[in-house]
Amino acid sequence: MRVREWMDREAAPRSxxxxxxxxxxxxVRRALLKAVAIPGYQVPYGSREMPLARGWGTGGIQITLxxxxxxxxxxxxxxxxxxxxxxxxxxxxxxxxxxxxxTTDTALATLVQTRHRIPEEPLTDRQILVLQVPYPEALRxxxxxxxxxxxxxxxxxxxxxxxxxxxxIVRFGEIRISYRYPCTVNGRHVMDPSPIPRWxxxxxxxxxxxxxxxxxxxxxxxAIPPHTRVEPLEFEDHRFRVEDFSGxxxxxxxxxxxxxxxxxxxxxxxxxYCSDSGHCDKRRAGxxxx
Amino acid sequence: MTTAPTTQTSVQPxxxxxxxxxxxxxxxxxxxxxxxxxxxxRLHMLGGVELPAISEVSFEVLxxxxxxxxxxxxxxKSTVLKCxxxxxxxxSGEILYRxxxxxxxxxxxxxxxxxxxxxxxxxxxxxxxxxxxxxxxxQDLVAEPxxxxxxxxxxxxxxxxxxxxxxxxxxxxxxxxxPATFSGGEQQRVNIARAVAWEPRLLLLDEPTASLDKxxxxxxxxxxxxxxxxGATMVGVFHDPExxxxxTDRVVRIGAEP
Amino acid sequence: xxxxxxxxxxxxxxxxxxxxxxxxxxxxxxxxRCPTCGSVWACRDVSLELRAEEALGIxxxxxxxxxxxxxxxxxxxxxxxxxxxxxxxxxxxxxxGIYADGCDWSRDxxxxxxxxxxxxxxASMGIVYQHPHLGLRMGVSSGGNVAERLLSAGWRSIGxxxxxxxxxxxxxxxxxxxxxxxxxxxxxxxxxxxxIAKALSGDPPILLxxxxxxxxxxxxQARVLDMIRTLREELRLSMVVVSHDLGVIHLLCQRTMVMxxxxxxxxxxxxxxxxxxxxxxxxxxxxxxxx
Numbered sequence: 001m002r003v004r005e006w007m008d009r010e011a012a013p014r015s016x017x018x019x020x021x022x023x024x025x026x027x028v029r030r031a032l033l034k035a036v037a038i039p040g041y042q043v044p045y046g047s048r049e050m051p052l053a054r055g056w057g058t059g060g061i062q063i064t065l066x067x068x069x070x071x072x073x074x075x076x077x078x079x080x081x082x083x084x085x086x087x088x089x090x091x092x093x094x095x096x097x098x099x100x101x102x103t104t105d106t107a108l109a110t111l112v113q114t115r116h117r118i119p120e121e122p123l124t125d126r127q128i129l130v131l132q133v134p135y136p137e138a139l140r141x142x143x144x145x146x147x148x149x150x151x152x153x154x155x156x157x158x159x160x161x162x163x164x165x166x167x168x169i170v171r172f173g174e175i176r177i178s179y180r181y182p183c184t185v186n187g188r189h190v191m192d193p194s195p196i197p198r199w200x201x202x203x204x205x206x207x208x209x210x211x212x213x214x215x216x217x218x219x220x221x222x223a224i225p226p227h228t229r230v231e232p233l234e235f236e237d238h239r240f241r242v243e244d245f246s247g248x249x250x251x252x253x254x255x256x257x258x259x260x261x262x263x264x265x266x267x268x269x270x271x272x273y274c275s276d277s278g279h280c281d282k283r284r285a286g287x288x289x290x
Numbered sequence: 291m292t293t294a295p296t297t298q299t300s301v302q303p304x305x306x307x308x309x310x311x312x313x314x315x316x317x318x319x320x321x322x323x324x325x326x327x328x329x330x331x332r333l334h335m336l337g338g339v340e341l342p343a344i345s346e347v348s349f350e351v352l353x354x355x356x357x358x359x360x361x362x363x364x365x366x367k368s369t370v371l372k373c374x375x376x377x378x379x380x381x382s383g384e385i386l387y388r389x390x391x392x393x394x395x396x397x398x399x400x401x402x403x404x405x406x407x408x409x410x411x412x413x414x415x416x417x418x419x420x421x422x423x424x425x426x427x428x429q430d431l432v433a434e435p436x437x438x439x440x441x442x443x444x445x446x447x448x449x450x451x452x453x454x455x456x457x458x459x460x461x462x463x464x465x466x467x468x469p470a471t472f473s474g475g476e477q478q479r480v481n482i483a484r485a486v487a488w489e490p491r492l493l494l495l496d497e498p499t500a501s502l503d504k505x506x507x508x509x510x511x512x513x514x515x516x517x518x519x520x521g522a523t524m525v526g527v528f529h530d531p532e533x534x535x536x537x538t539d540r541v542v543r544i545g546a547e548p
Numbered sequence: 549x550x551x552x553x554x555x556x557x558x559x560x561x562x563x564x565x566x567x568x569x570x571x572x573x574x575x576x577x578x579x580x581r582c583p584t585c586g587s588v589w590a591c592r593d594v595s596l597e598l599r600a601e602e603a604l605g606i607x608x609x610x611x612x613x614x615x616x617x618x619x620x621x622x623x624x625x626x627x628x629x630x631x632x633x634x635x636x637x638x639x640x641x642x643x644x645g646i647y648a649d650g651c652d653w654s655r656d657x658x659x660x661x662x663x664x665x666x667x668x669x670x671a672s673m674g675i676v677y678q679h680p681h682l683g684l685r686m687g688v689s690s691g692g693n694v695a696e697r698l699l700s701a702g703w704r705s706i707g708x709x710x711x712x713x714x715x716x717x718x719x720x721x722x723x724x725x726x727x728x729x730x731x732x733x734x735x736x737x738x739x740x741x742x743x744i745a746k747a748l749s750g751d752p753p754i755l756l757x758x759x760x761x762x763x764x765x766x767x768x769q770a771r772v773l774d775m776i777r778t779l780r781e782e783l784r785l786s787m788v789v790v791s792h793d794l795g796v797i798h799l800l801c802q803r804t805m806v807m808x809x810x811x812x813x814x815x816x817x818x819x820x821x822x823x824x825x826x827x828x829x830x831x832x833x834x835x836x837x838x839x
Binding site for chain 2: 599602769771773777781798816817819820824826827828835
């Protein structure tokens with residue numbers, strides 16, 4: 001018997017739909033239910049080994065695998081791009097283990113998995129966005145001890161997080177956080193929105209879609225249910241601001257209303273492209289955002 | 291001494307707390323009635339040895355009266371004053387005080403909070419030594435009780451303090467200096483000024499003139515006379531028997547009869 | 549003067565405790581550690597009452613439990629048993645579940661959840677520790693240190709917080725030019741004054757002072773004590789003053805409790821404690837004082 005045949009025979013009876021066994025899926029779904037019930041609260045779960053190294057999106061993958069149905073249409077992006085190696089690999093994985101349809105069109109997808117961006121096109125109440133999270137603890141910057149940060153969350157003791165922002169303003173005249181901007185969810189928990197740019201933070205607020213956050217290495221799951229208040233930490237006299245792209249536009253589609261990546265050209269000049277490649281492609285194909 | 295219950299002619303218009311029902315038997319009209327007051331010190335460091343300081347002291351003080359306490363050295367004159375002030379805890383006996391607003395109370399047993407209230411509003415004590423307060427000058431030291439207890443503003447309090455220090459012969463150039471650096475006599479005069487500045491209703495004097503020269507004593511005596519004109523009642527111990535006779539209305543002898 | 553805070557039977561035990569503990573620890577036993585089970589009774593059955601605008605002194609040697617007591621009052625450490633109640637305070641009215649209808653006193657604060665305890669503490673108490681590093685974040689600016697309590701109490705205006713911080717730092721004689729410097733750069737006396745400013749930031753009615761002047765030079769100590777006296781009077785503060793220095797207690801406090809091996813051996817008016825101490829330990833303490 002050739003190795004290949006042996007592998008097929010060994011693998012066939014055990015492989016279940018969407019790779020994960022039922023026990024693992026149950027564990028993740030249970031964590032998801034709790035996460036949705038307590039918006040912004042980090043639910044610990046037993047993160048499984050994936051055919052991918054931890055830190056490469058295993059948290060998001062486990063959530064997606066636990067939710068996939070055969071008729072799902074999945075979009076996977078990496079920093080806005082459908083074509084990056086990591087995104088492509090993950091898509092292939094879903095295709096092979098669940099046989100689901102893959103798309104680059106946000107509007108068609110029932111489930112979007114993303115690393116560090118939220119699509120420009122507004123998500124609907126029929127869609128779920130799964131975010132890959134490297135560091136789920138928003139307070140880690142100010143408190144190294146996990147026992148302490150858990151206590152702080154339990155008591156809503158966020159003065160030190162606020163103090164951190166206060167110090168930034170006193171020292172530098174503004175808050176220096178460019179991504180992973182801490183937000184208060186549902187008026188209670190301070191949450192790390194994953195390393196999305198500030199540009200994407202307002203999209204979390206009172207959204208129609210469900211946001212699920214998975215940190216595989218750190219073994220945490222949290223969520224923002226639809227129509228939940230998500231407020232970036234800000235002061236009355238120092239408001240939260242998104243990135244400013246005024247005067248710049250996408251060199252491909254001409255957009256002036258999207259998050260732009262800065263590209264350094266070989267001749268040293270700068271140009272800008274949409275970070276959300278699917279959105280950019282749609283625009284170029286003549287589609288107009290309503 | 292009679293302990294017969296009094297008739298309906300209670301001296302007190304205000305209600306008397308139940309625990310102080312003894313007040314019923316206090317002599318009518320007296321400000322302070324001391325009965326069978328005893329104080330024994332127990333020294334634990336010397337194996338619990340007991341040192342009796344005063345035993346069965348009884349006397350009365352009428353409103354507006356100036357009563358002097360006399361007796362040989364060590365007879366316990368200061369002890370009586372300190373028991374009245376609750377600086378010492380009496381071992382037995384009672385000290386009935388007719389307060390301005392709270393009826394007659396036994397200073398031996400009344401709650402600490404009441405004592406603090408009396409000290410704040412009614413009862414003053416002049417000790418032999420000045421208690422200096424770091425970083426507070428003489429004038430401010432005297433102004434403090436005027437301001438806090440009489441509720442006047444800082445400027446008025448400082449003016450009154452200045453005139454009082456003037457009367458007691460403290461040179462103006464010392465007004466803002468810290469009394470810790472003063473001579474014994476100067477400190478004592480600042481001390482008196484601080485204690486009487488707010489015009490307490492009952493003033494306890496524990497050898498206030500001990501370290502003063504003749505001229506200062508005269509100034510202090512004059513000050514006391516004025517306080518009495520304003521209605522103060524005083525009980526005092528004086529180092530100098532002649533002075534005691536001269537300035538008090540009546541002398542009560544403490545300790546063994548001669 | 550009405551009572552503001554009252555505590556009953558406060559006990560803090562470290563260790564399992566056993567049947568022999570009570571007889572073999574305490575002031576009379578001369579130790580707070582049970583020789584049988586090794587439990588330490590840091591604080592045992594302490595009751596106290598603090599009146600409005602009053603300063604209550606707590607004296608005793610190291611290990612007597614006086615610092616533990618203020619930490620319990622400040623919810624830094626959970627009490628093993630006992631009750632703590634606060635009178636109806638305007639500062640606490642916004643916090644739900646503190647007062648039962650028609651009651652002048654709060655519910656037992658020790659049995660409340662930590663979230664409420666923290667809110668009660670932020671609204672009603674300030675604390676100054678002996679070691680500034682316990683009360684201050686040494687790497688954060690002095691203004692930020694003062695702002696922390698305000699942030700905790702829900703302040704969200706940088707301008708308003710900086711105004712309040714500069715006002716308090718000015719009151720505690722910290723030059724405003726150094727407001728954005730971390731206390732790590734400051735002398736011990738200055739750090740202590742930043743701590744006082746921080747403790748007062750939320751305008752609390754109660755100030756807890758734990759050995760506040762210990763370890764400072766005499767002149768610096770005098771300055772800090774004078775400042776506390778002035779602030780107490782102006783802000784109408786009630787204070788609990790922990791010190792092993794009878795001079796500090798005499799200067800600040802009307803009433804005093806004497807603690808030994810976790811127990812209160814004597815309490816009374818401060819001048820009475822100092823001039824007519826009743827308990828053998830207090831007599832020893834008073835006799836050991838430098839004049």
